[in-house]
Amino acid sequence: MRIIDLEKTDRERIFQVAEILNVSFHGHCPDYDDMKDALQKVAESFDDHQLSRIAVDDEGKVLGWIGGIRMYNGNVWEIDPLVVKKNTQGRGIGKALIEDFEEHMVRHGAHTIWLGTDDEDGRTNLGECDLYPDVLSKAKNIEDRGGHPFKFYQRMGFEIVGVLPDANGFGKPDIYMAKRVKSAAAV
Numbered sequence: 001m002r003i004i005d006l007e008k009t010d011r012e013r014i015f016q017v018a019e020i021l022n023v024s025f026h027g028h029c030p031d032y033d034d035m036k037d038a039l040q041k042v043a044e045s046f047d048d049h050q051l052s053r054i055a056v057d058d059e060g061k062v063l064g065w066i067g068g069i070r071m072y073n074g075n076v077w078e079i080d081p082l083v084v085k086k087n088t089q090g091r092g093i094g095k096a097l098i099e100d101f102e103e104h105m106v107r108h109g110a111h112t113i114w115l116g117t118d119d120e121d122g123r124t125n126l127g128e129c130d131l132y133p134d135v136l137s138k139a140k141n142i143e144d145r146g147g148h149p150f151k152f153y154q155r156m157g158f159e160i161v162g163v164l165p166d167a168n169g170f171g172k173p174d175i176y177m178a179k180r181v182k183s184a185a186a187v
């Protein structure tokens with residue numbers, strides 16, 4: 001496996017990325033259930049101030065995708081999205097994409113990487129309930145109920161820095177996670 005830029009002209013791999021979005025998020029997030037929306041998401045990753053990297057196998061087929069959005073004058077980058085092909089999840093591809101992203105952030109001089117990871121289907125104890133009052137103490141006591149990706153990000157060194165209640169409808173929060181870029185920590 002290797003990790004390369006997703007090129008704007010690479011129509012075949014753009015379609016493969018959109019298919020991965022469509023299949024891997026199905027059942028957890030409806031945003032890419034329509035292939036047109038998935039393709040639009042990939043197209044947006046070619047805007048200025050964005051990073052778009054793909055993991056490919058020995059034959060050049062796409063295994064996963066990570067997108068990055070520059071914010072706060074480049075001090076902060078958002079990961080949006082990160083996705084690995086369903087039948088190749090759990091083999092270190094997500095981890096490799098995060099590590100590659102972090103290497104780019106060091107070169108860009110970024111301080112912080114962050115992301116929002118939604119809970120739209122009650123896969124944590126923050127979903128399917130009212131988070132008010134005292135949202136932050138509930139966020140502190142987050143528990144996984146069925147393979148929610150916040151655990152993956154914790155494994156990658158991210159920590160929860162906030163929760164937006166009802167971001168995707170009542171009882172469907174967005175969980176905000178962040179990590180300091182290593183080079184910034186050393187300054």
Ligand SMILES: CC(C)(COP(=O)(O)OP(=O)(O)OC[C@H]1O[C@@H](n2cnc3c(N)ncnc32)[C@H](O)[C@@H]1OP(=O)(O)O)[C@@H](O)C(=O)NCCC(=O)NCCS
Binds near residue numbers: 081093115116147150
């Ligand atoms: C979340 C996702 C990107 C992780 O990628 P992956 O390739 O499956 O993960 P990796 O194999 O690289 O896992 C790296 C480590 O995290 C752990 N991990 C991965 N997913 C995990 C989960 N849901 N819960 C707990 N640990 C998890 C692995 O066990 C591994 O641990 P190790 O370092 O001790 O071996 C992938 O499962 C995916 O695309 N899911 C669907 C889309 C999605 O939810 N994207 C994130 C939206 S914010």
